[in-house]
Amino acid sequence: MDLRIAVLDMNDGHANQGMRCIREIIKHWSTLHQYNIQLDEFNVRQKTELPDLSYDIYISSGGPGSPLESVDEAWDKQFCQWIQAVEDYNTDVNHYPKKHVFFICHSYQLACRYYGLAKVSERKSMSFGVFPMHMTEAASNEPVFDGLQDPFYAVDSRSYQVTEPDDEVIEKMGAQILAIEKDRPHVPYDRAVMAIRFNDYFIGTQFHPEADAIGMSMHLQTEDKKKSVIENHGEAKWKSMIEQLNDPDKIMFTYSHILPNFLNIAAGAMIEAA
Numbered sequence: 001m002d003l004r005i006a007v008l009d010m011n012d013g014h015a016n017q018g019m020r021c022i023r024e025i026i027k028h029w030s031t032l033h034q035y036n037i038q039l040d041e042f043n044v045r046q047k048t049e050l051p052d053l054s055y056d057i058y059i060s061s062g063g064p065g066s067p068l069e070s071v072d073e074a075w076d077k078q079f080c081q082w083i084q085a086v087e088d089y090n091t092d093v094n095h096y097p098k099k100h101v102f103f104i105c106h107s108y109q110l111a112c113r114y115y116g117l118a119k120v121s122e123r124k125s126m127s128f129g130v131f132p133m134h135m136t137e138a139a140s141n142e143p144v145f146d147g148l149q150d151p152f153y154a155v156d157s158r159s160y161q162v163t164e165p166d167d168e169v170i171e172k173m174g175a176q177i178l179a180i181e182k183d184r185p186h187v188p189y190d191r192a193v194m195a196i197r198f199n200d201y202f203i204g205t206q207f208h209p210e211a212d213a214i215g216m217s218m219h220l221q222t223e224d225k226k227k228s229v230i231e232n233h234g235e236a237k238w239k240s241m242i243e244q245l246n247d248p249d250k251i252m253f254t255y256s257h258i259l260p261n262f263l264n265i266a267a268g269a270m271i272e273a274a
Helices: 018-033 074-091 106-115 137-141 167-173 213-220 223-233 235-245 251-255 258-273
Strands: 002-009 036-043 057-060 100-104 119-135 152-163 176-181 193-197 202-205
Touching (some): 002 018, 018 258, 057 258, 074 106, 100 258, 152 193, 213 235
Parallel strands (some): 057 100
Antiparallel strands (some): 119 152, 193 202
């Protein structure tokens, strides 16, 4: 089967491991299932590039910076228009198969802000590391989370957060919260919403389901990043993160399930429509 996949690069020209990981997941998945893939990338923030509606599957990456300060920038406005255009396409009963979209980290924050599903705000301090993600009851029926344990582990890297979900908006949209961060009753902060099913075809995560152990380990062991983590979190935290990356039941389990599950669902819709 032929499939066209668009990856929206939200990294604003900054070097990162996320895009490499997304490419490798798609490559491995398409080879495994013997799909013929056309993969195109769009530099959203630097060049205001956005894909048209001719693609079958869309993945929008994480990226640096504030999801709040860009609200009046051209690329941000066009990204929001693009979200609405894909939703409008999917809402039209004459359009089939539907377009599936996965929002990661920065893209997820932008989508939450666009829909007004929850409060998007700056954190008191950056969250960076491998953390447990706690599933909600709704997640038990979420096929993208199929095969995951509760909690499951994922890479979290963010200076902003999605908190205080608006139940009325969520119910009206038919959205579902799928995962939240660890409950910390001794800390007076709201738990962040870590994953949302926006509608039947849009899903997003605050964490990085594409992160692999090799890339994350390389990133953590660069001189700058190692120094930064130790200065901000201590050497014990840095060593703990390196150890957790080598645990096959943690981020590599997430890596091998969430995005591949998403791709399976989107491709399955294409097969049904053929």
